[in-house]
Amino acid sequence: xxxxxxxxxxxxxxxxxxxxxxxxxxxxxxxxxxxxxxxxxxxxxxxxxxxxxxxxxxxxxxxxxxxxxxxxxxxxxxxxxxxxxxxxxxxxxxxxxxxxxxxxxxxxxxxxxxxxxxxxxxxxxxxxxxxxxxxxxxxxxxxxxxxxxxxxxxxxxxxxxxxxxxxxxxxxxxxxxxxxxxxxxxxxxxxxxxxxxxxxxxxxxxxxxxxxxxxxxxxxxxxxxxxxxxxxxxxxxxx
Numbered sequence: 001x002x003x004x005x006x007x008x009x010x011x012x013x014x015x016x017x018x019x020x021x022x023x024x025x026x027x028x029x030x031x032x033x034x035x036x037x038x039x040x041x042x043x044x045x046x047x048x049x050x051x052x053x054x055x056x057x058x059x060x061x062x063x064x065x066x067x068x069x070x071x072x073x074x075x076x077x078x079x080x081x082x083x084x085x086x087x088x089x090x091x092x093x094x095x096x097x098x099x100x101x102x103x104x105x106x107x108x109x110x111x112x113x114x115x116x117x118x119x120x121x122x123x124x125x126x127x128x129x130x131x132x133x134x135x136x137x138x139x140x141x142x143x144x145x146x147x148x149x150x151x152x153x154x155x156x157x158x159x160x161x162x163x164x165x166x167x168x169x170x171x172x173x174x175x176x177x178x179x180x181x182x183x184x185x186x187x188x189x190x191x192x193x194x195x196x197x198x199x200x201x202x203x204x205x206x207x208x209x210x211x212x213x214x215x216x217x218x219x220x221x222x223x224x225x226x227x228x229x230x231x232x233x234x235x236x237x238x239x
Contacts, residue, residue, distance in 0.1 A: 107221025
């Protein structure tokens with residue numbers, strides 16, 4: 001049998017626990033990780049407790065190290081693939097760029113008059129509200145900045161949502177089609193869910209009935225809501 005290893009770890013009592021909070025979740029958490037607690041928590045906050053780690057054979061430790069290496073390799077590969085996927089996405093300013101290849105689209109590269117997901121609230125307000133955009137009327141309401149057509153300000157045609165001080169959602173609808181460039185102009189003018197699929201490809205999941213369709217493209221970070229003549233596209237962080 002291989003050599004056995006044993007270790008004892010001295011842990012200082014957490015100050016918050018010494019103020020009378022429950023200690024059981026901490027002990028239970030240690031046991032769940034495979035540790036044996038030798039002593040209960042003492043009353044003095046500067047006294048240590050002793051925790052005994054599980055004993056392992058030399059072979060078991062080697063297997064654990066190998067498993068950890070495999071896990072790290074998988075995590076590294078996933079990170080590289082994510083970076084490569086982002087690198088192939090084209091910058092797409094909705095009001096300017098004629099991006100037509102759906103596979104190159106990522107919400108991380110989408111912008112609405114220069115405002116992107118993750119931008120600060122101050123930047124969004126300065127860009128969309130304070131800087132006058134030709135033909136656009138901007139309104140702030142609750143957590144949204146709405147953009148309306150000055151010619152027919154009957155409702156928002158585009159906008160952003162701000163959460164915790166940052167832009168977390170962009171949206172456009174068919175009222176914005178005349179200002180949209182690229183493939184999403186065609187999407188906003190589509191007359192059926194199948195027409196949208198021909199442009200963007202098959203959605204990852206969704207729902208379709210006689211009233212319309214919801215078509216989610218989460219990996220690219222957008223969702224199309226089709227309700228007859230009303231078409232809305234929402235952009236959020238890719239998932």
